Amino acid sequence: MDAVAGSAAAPTSPPVRRRRARGKRIDAAGNAILFGVCLLAALLAMAVLGLVAYEVIHGAQPAMSKFGLGFLTSSEWKPGEQFDLFGAESLLFGTLVSSFFALLLGAPIAISIALYLSLMAPKGVRGVVGPLVELLAAIPSVILGFWGILILAPFAHEHFEPFLHSVFGFIPIFGKPETTGSSIFTASLILTIMVIPIIASISRDLFMAVPRELQDGASALGATRFEVVRGIILPTTASGVAAASLLGLGRALGEAIAVAQVIGAGSKIETSIFKTGDTLAARIANQFPGALSELHKSSLFYCGAILLVIGIISNLVASWIGRRFSYDTGML
């Protein structure tokens, strides 16, 4: 606006020139301030991330110096004055197993949903089903976990577990069902529900971006729809789908509340997935509020530090794969 006023009054008289100079100063200051504030916000975000890592590791310090790396290979978890012994092996095991099963179950379902949404669904259906699948991600984990305890766990205990045991019982992981539905298996089912919308929505966007000509070309050569998917769509998007699955895995590994509600807080490594177990995140949520000693607290921080490392690695690998194959995976 100042510039317009200035140009109307040209050729310039001294007061106008002064006013214009003032406007320029204001603009220079404005530019600098806005840039500075934006830069500050970005730097602060990075600093917060660093601070998160620092606080977690700082909190874990006492446990780290007491147990060292042996923490990872010991299953002793005995809080209380007389013992105060901690080890996270069974937690690490529970975390990996439950997330692995969630991904094993969730990824194929999610990819099928994405294929359905991107290739098969009529436009009207797509507009409804797509958002509904994403709404699945909007259910708070505490509600999903509560539903899991009261509805899913008893149902899985009465129907899924006996069935799987009777059919696949010869494989040791499908052992005899226990007395309650709280188990690694139920936790995996809950995690599956959480993982599906993440993988499905990213994969759908990937599938939609596959060039139409490639698909049409394959169809023209007589490929059936499934062969177009297997021959064209999946190979061109494989890396992106892998990145999406890793993001889903990251979510599953770090989920605390819902898992704490349904996994049953067991403390042993069991072969059967129908037995109780525990994960790093769930153990923190369960025991931190009532921690008995500083070392107990610190050990829970140590669990957090392990989780942080696993989480950062899976995120970095996902975004590395994503960037490497030029697709932005950062979002849900």
Added chain:
Amino acid sequence: MISRTSSGFDPTAPLTPSGNLRRRQLLSSVAEWGGTAAAALAVGVLGIVVFTIVSRGAKAINLDFLLQGAPSGIGPELVGTGIIVAIATVIAAPFGVLIALFLTEYAGNRAATAVRMTMDLMNGLPSIIIGLFIFGLLVNHRKQTGFAASIALVIIMIPLIARGTQEVLRLVPASLREAADALGVARWRTILTVVLPSALGGIVTATILSVARAAGETAPLIFASSVFDPSRFSLNPFEALPNVPVRIYSLSEEANPEGFTEAWGLSLVLISFILFASLGARALLERSKRKMSA
């Protein structure tokens, strides 16, 4: 069906696939059914979860339930969650928008990569880790406060707001910016008076979505604001505030039928808020996108 006989090609046979082609088409249609079934399964699970919450929660809900404190109601939790989320939004929204502005308006290639990576990592932080962080930073050796809970939620909200804002900022037509440049308008004025207003719809959408996400976040609140008296209304953010997610969590850990009813009621209130907010935000985004492209 018998289009191919041992004698070879039969021109009068009906044109139906046979042999290998038939197998391929069968496989394809099985796969298609699989895809449809997977989509139906996901929608079905959502339907079952929502149906259970509505049918069980509706029994608990009446005016007293919404307005009074424990044992008959959930008023303090609603107020507390409102305060915690409001403080978090007031802090996170400007932050997220500024970071998005930095990404789209100022950052060079390398800085943008670094900031985007930061946002990705922040988005991927398990919320339990954010809880540990807040405990170490603000709660340890002090006491639980609603404010600490708000700060935890800020960390969860920032990447969501920044990401959403950045996406609409990219959609602002270049012609608007060029017109402002041609008129000699300074950059900061262009950003504040041209770019941001035209992206407002998207910013509001992203903020609402992040609020919907933050409102149900439980893990950090266990560290920051979990020791409270559910029968007393509290408005002071510098003490532990009653809140919905932690209450659901602690009720779900007790095996008490009345507690379960209350938890279903709480879940119904929370999930209706979240679903309406998400759907509303989505509608708003569609509208503002249409306006921008028109």
